[in-house]
Amino acid sequence: MAEHHWTFIGIAYGLTVVVLAVEWVVLRQARKRTLEAVQRERDFEEMPS
Amino acid sequence: MNLFRYAAPQSFYPLAGRLLPWFAGLAAVLTAVGLYIGFAVAPTDFQQGEVYRIIFIHVPSAWMAMFVYLVMAGYAVLTLVWRSRMSALMTRALAPTGALMAAIALYTGAIWGKPTWGAWWVWDARLTSTLILLFLYLGYMALVSAIEDPVRGDRAGALLLLVGVINVPIIYFSVRWWNTLHQGASVSLTTAPKMAQTMLAGMLIMSLAAWMYTIAAALHRVRTLILDRERHTRWVRQLHALEGRSSSRRTS
Numbered sequence: 522m523a524e525h526h527w528t529f530i531g532i533a534y535g536l537t538v539v540v541l542a543v544e545w546v547v548l549r550q551a552r553k554r555t556l557e558a559v560q561r562e563r564d565f566e567e568m569p570s
Numbered sequence: 571m572n573l574f575r576y577a578a579p580q581s582f583y584p585l586a587g588r589l590l591p592w593f594a595g596l597a598a599v600l601t602a603v604g605l606y607i608g609f610a611v612a613p614t615d616f617q618q619g620e621v622y623r624i625i626f627i628h629v630p631s632a633w634m635a636m637f638v639y640l641v642m643a644g645y646a647v648l649t650l651v652w653r654s655r656m657s658a659l660m661t662r663a664l665a666p667t668g669a670l671m672a673a674i675a676l677y678t679g680a681i682w683g684k685p686t687w688g689a690w691w692v693w694d695a696r697l698t699s700t701l702i703l704l705f706l707y708l709g710y711m712a713l714v715s716a717i718e719d720p721v722r723g724d725r726a727g728a729l730l731l732l733v734g735v736i737n738v739p740i741i742y743f744s745v746r747w748w749n750t751l752h753q754g755a756s757v758s759l760t761t762a763p764k765m766a767q768t769m770l771a772g773m774l775i776m777s778l779a780a781w782m783y784t785i786a787a788a789l790h791r792v793r794t795l796i797l798d799r800e801r802h803t804r805w806v807r808q809l810h811a812l813e814g815r816s817s818s819r820r821t822s
Contacts, residue, residue, distance in 0.1 A: 533624045533628075540670060555797045555798045
């Protein structure tokens with residue numbers, strides 16, 4: 522198994538980079554969606570009745 | 571300086587925005603330094619060979635998973651006793667990153683376990699209690715998102731957190747209380763570390779990086795939660811109008 526040590530290390534670190542990158546993408550998307558929702562509500566309220 | 575003013579979302583929102591880049595930057599720098607020490611300076615382990623280098627993410631993420639849960643339990647007390655809005659939002663903001671840390675600890679442990687123990691998973695007390703911690707995080711997130719009234723959701727989530735906090739000392743002391751395949755603590759406040767100084771330095775710096783990362787992610791998430799929760803208030807409308815103007819000025 523010792524000859525595969527670097528493979529195991531690569532999987533562990535590679536997977537972690539992917540997982541953390543996904544978290545940041547999700548965070549940014551959620552913020553974008555929320556800002557759009559705030560904007561939509563503001564536009565709706567500012568519409569002349 | 572009155573720190574209590576930051577218990578109000580409209581005061582905390584700009585502060586979180588100012589702090590976020592600093593914590594994210596520190597996380598990046600500390601990760602680079604920690605990985606350099608972990609891979610270029612720390613020696614090969616005489617028993618485990620190279621694969622021990624997984625500890626530079628496994629141990630910090632396991633520590634963070636436990637610590638974040640304790641912090642959330644602290645915020646849960648503030649939510650239940652003082653009905654603090656920011657505490658409830660911070661609890662919600664920390665949960666996904668805490669769950670992620672628990673998941674990272676579990677899969678990196680499995681990847682380390684296969685070449686070291688010959689098994690991806692064993693129903694050992696440390697592993698099982700950490701898996702329960704992950705389920706507690708997921709249960710908390712599912713519970714607060716299933717309750718439509720956010721204030722009721724905050725209170726129900728806080729109660730679940732306080733019930734589940736008993737699991738944290740169980741995780742920590744599991745390697746002492748039971749005969750486990752998982753090794754005992756290599757780092758303790760009362761005894762000398764059982765590893766080389768460079769290995770310990772790499773692990774501690776990576777732990778600091780995990781702290782900075784968690785704070786940065788929580789600040790980012792809490793800003794979104796504040797906007798969502800307070801979007802009917804005047805200050806969010808004014809803030810959004812200002813941010814909209816400044817971003818359009820930047821693009822023009």
